[in-house]
Amino acid sequence: MSRTSTRRRWGGAYARLAALALLAGALLLAGGSPASAASTININPGNVPTTAANFTQDCDPNLGGGPFANEDVWVFNLPGNQDTTGVFQTITATFSTPTGDVTRTIPGPDSAIVNNLGTSKAWIRVPAGWTLTGATAVISGTADFFVLTHTCAASNPRVNPKLHLTKTGSPATGVKAGDVVTYTYTVTNQSTGTTDPITNITVTDNVVTGITCEDTSLAQGESTTCTGTYTVKSSDVKNGKIVNTAQASGLFLQQTVPSNQATFTVTTKPAPPKQVSLSIDKKARVDSDCRDKCANDGYAAKGDKIFYTYRVTNTGTVTITDVGVDDPKAGEVVCNSTTLARGTSTDCHAVEPYVVTKADVKAGKVVNTARATGRYDGRSVVSDPDTVTVCIRGGKYDHRHDGKHDKDGKHHKELPVTGDDSSVALSLGGGLLAAGGLLIGASRIRRKAGVQA
Structure with missing residues (x-):
């Protein structure tokens, strides 16, 4: 019994081993040999750049066929035995065209990979006249490069100069x-x-x-x-x-x-707006007959002469011509220059001095206003007015009563003191009188006290 049992155990083990061997063989047959790793290789650099018309011609019906009107066929080959060098998986070709570089991929539209003609081959059809400038391929195998084997140039291509x-x-x-x-x-x-x-x-x-x-x-x-x-x-x-x-x-x-x-x-950059403007600065100098008799204080008296001078400035951004001064009271005014570029000035003066009149003395002052004038682009240019006031000595206008500013808003110096100050004398006299009164009162009190004693 024991022998029979042992033989049965060994027979079961052999059966299990046989089943495992059959399973392994089936897996190997189903999976085949391990696949080679994919690699990327370049086209033979001696094949590019080129046009289809300038390469070896062979119009093979198994590899794209042709010739076609206005289309070129390109054929690539992976040299050697497929079992060792491998087969094409994809090819990426770059073409130079009149509108720029174009990249095409095989397989794709109008292209295919063919592996039943001894070696792995591929073809693509593109518009006529394109120039192949480069290509790369992904393969399974050991090849170092692939080649452009032949082309089929377009038949009777349409000529289009552009x-x-x-x-x-x-x-x-x-x-x-x-x-x-x-x-x-x-x-x-x-x-x-x-x-x-x-x-x-x-x-x-x-x-x-x-x-x-x-x-x-x-x-x-x-x-x-x-x-x-x-x-x-x-x-x-x-x-x-x-x-x-x-x-x-x-x-x-x-x-x-x-x-x-x-x-x-x-x-363009918009031009800045043009500014057309003038300014005037007016001054007065008094020539008085009493110069040797009284202080030269800038006040005038009847018969004195007032000399007016002006500085006119172009405060705009354009050149102004026919520059002058309008001063009715001063009369004719002449200027050193009558054309002013932007930012420049000229000096002007009244030809004749103004003589202070009796009416001026009665008014107490001579008020005179002037404006600068000119022309630009056919139109008149007028400045803002500038007013100068000269006070009259002995007239009705008295700066001590009427304030330190004239009606034109200008500040004028006070008349300097040239004599004794009467208010000081009056104050001193009053003090002396008060002191005298006190002394007289005190003396009377002392006398009265002496009589009573």
Whole structure:
């Protein structure tokens, strides 16, 4: 019994081991060998840049077919045995086009990866005339690079000569009259279906003249820079902006090729408002006959002469012409200069002195007002008035009674004291009289006291 039981136990163990082996084999068969790690490689640098028309031609129906009108077919290959070098997973190709760089990915629209032709291959169809400038591929395998194996260039491609223009200006904002704006124009040959250049390239602008270009002949995809300058005018500042339009043109064989129109706007800085104004500063000097008899105090008497002088200043922001002084009482006034630029001044004087009259003496003062005058842009310019008052000695006007300020608001000096002050004498006399009275009273009291004794 024991032998039979032992044999049964060993038989069960063998059965379990066999089941495990079968399961492991099934898993291996289902999963296959471990996958190789993915890596990214570059195209053979000797294959780029190139156009389809300039590469080896082979229009294979299994690899994109062709030829097609206005479309090129590109075919890539991963050299070597697929078991060792691997297969394509994706390819990213970069093309230069007339409108800029374009990136296309395989697989995708109009493209595919083919792995049943001995090695891993891929193809893509793009517009005719594009230039392949680079490519990378993600593969599973050990290859170091891949190649462009052949192309199928477009059949009878449509020839389309084309120029494109862009325009900028500097400075572009806040310009004022007299500033210089530099305009830069970029002209690009965006022709398709041809490799012939566009020549005799020029740029015209409805505002800017004398535009020059670095190159006047451009191959497909090439660009050139042109420049021109413009001096801002007062009318531009008044309009608030400068809007101008430019266009490039060239020759393709015997055909004139115009570009698009390019417009650029420069904004201007508003001109500050013009200020038109004059100011006047008037002074009076009294020439008195009593100079040797009394203090030279600036007061006048009948027959004295008053000499008036003026300083006229341009306080505005523009030049003023025909500058003069209007002073009816002083009469004719002459000025050293009759044209004043902004911030400048000129001195003027009355031709004849004013002679103090009996009426002036009665009034007690001579009040005289003057204004500066001039012209700007065909209209008159008049300053604010400036008034000078000269007091009259012995007249009705008395600064001691009427205050220290004249009616014109100007402060005048008090008349200096030239004689004895009577108020002091009166005070002294009063004091002496009071003291005398006290002494007399005291003496009477003493006498009365002596009599009673």
